[in-house]
Amino acid sequence: MRDALIARGLTPQPILDLSRPLDLGNGKMADVEFRVTTLKPNSIPGSDVFYCQHITPDLVWRPEWQAHTNGCIGMTRLSINVNDPKAASELYLRAMDVVKLENTEANTCIIHLSNFEITLVHKTDKPL
Structure with missing residues (x-):
């Protein structure tokens, strides 16, 4: 490992x-x-x-x-505010050994895992 x-x-x-x-x-x-x-x-x-x-x-x-x-059986997604989603996504991809990435907007990257996704978004004042 x-x-x-x-x-x-x-x-x-x-x-x-x-x-x-x-x-x-x-x-x-x-x-x-x-x-x-x-x-x-x-x-x-x-x-x-x-x-x-x-x-x-x-x-x-x-x-x-x-x-x-509470009936919870799992999570399907997580959103994380970061200063630079593209740079952060490169580190997340290496940390998880995955390559499936989607750039949805200039300030958003989505990392797709088998049953989960992580959205990296630039910090804003509006809620996710």
């Missing part, structure tokens, strides 16, 4: 191998394991990027823990 980020011209922090005990709720405990890294602070405009590799995803991504009383 870290080598791939460096190859894309990014500056990841050292990878941390972490674990913690997890109460499974049935009287049993298990250790969840994961590896994490972040990019150097302030390297991506409008965002701090965090990478997490779940070593034991079956212990964390459990259907009984994914139901919410």
